[in-house]
Amino acid sequence: MDQTDYKILSIIHDNARITVSEMSRMIAMSQPAVTERLRKLEEQGIIKGYRAELSLSKLGKHTTAFVMLKSNKCKEFETFAEAAPEIVDFYRTSGEYNFLLKVVTETSETLENFLETCHTFGFSSTLVVLSTRFEDKMLLQDVMG
Amino acid sequence: MDQTDYKILSIIHDNARITVSEMSRMIAMSQPAVTERLRKLEEQGIIKGYRAELSLSKLGKHTTAFVMLKSNKCKEFETFAEAAPEIVDFYRTSGEYNFLLKVVTETSETLENFLETCHTFGFSSTLVVLSTRFEDKMLLQDVMG
DNA sequence: GATGAAACTATTGTACC
């Protein structure tokens, strides 16, 4: 992992569909060399995958919330969470609550329905997102220039 | 937005670096037709962008936490948050706390330092992530098959 | 108005320096 690798990660984090040729022009390195570095970053698991970022609102999902849940039915809840289309992110946490979920629904009514279901597993507390200032900021801005 | 568009979104959400030819084979449609649909999905803003998903731990970031903050210094805090490399996601929320941050640091010590800085802006409550079960689940599994 | 076919351009993978 040198400065060139950081540059590659930064570029591809910003635009995962960029071609290797275009990248090689940006960082002044030959195309096969960039391909090889990219392959190694994937192989080492530093790059876990490539994802399209979709617009929630344009897909009819107008409500985002974070749900903290206190439950002792851990196994059952995890099985439920896997299958629940509303839950996009799923974390286990320390503290009063043992689960944190990022939940995306059509409206606040669909969120309400979802929360009712959650209450069969335990107690919850919900933060409704009013606006998203930014998401998925590049991690390496401290390592780079 | 028909079933074909949903298929394209699902495929590209799963692997943003897939080629159009490969996609066209998967959904049994000509390459120019898929290219055109992809262009429209981007133009309409349904696809907001493409990102590489990086391994936090392999980049030396071993601690993830969600920080809820209650602050009346909103403008100052937003300026700070933009520049803070630790804050990867930044939301405004309803309820007792007006900000929710996803924070990624090297260790719990660096998290502690970060929280001290946060306290200059207001009161906070922190959930430390023990493990991530899944993140960025495909949104459209209810719309699709 | 969107799809399919074909020619043309760009990118990628491979072999070698």
Added chain:
DNA sequence: GGTACAATAGTTTCATC
């Protein structure tokens, strides 16, 4: 890590349904 070339993918145009 670079260069050259063959194989593959992407783009553009035009005909078609």
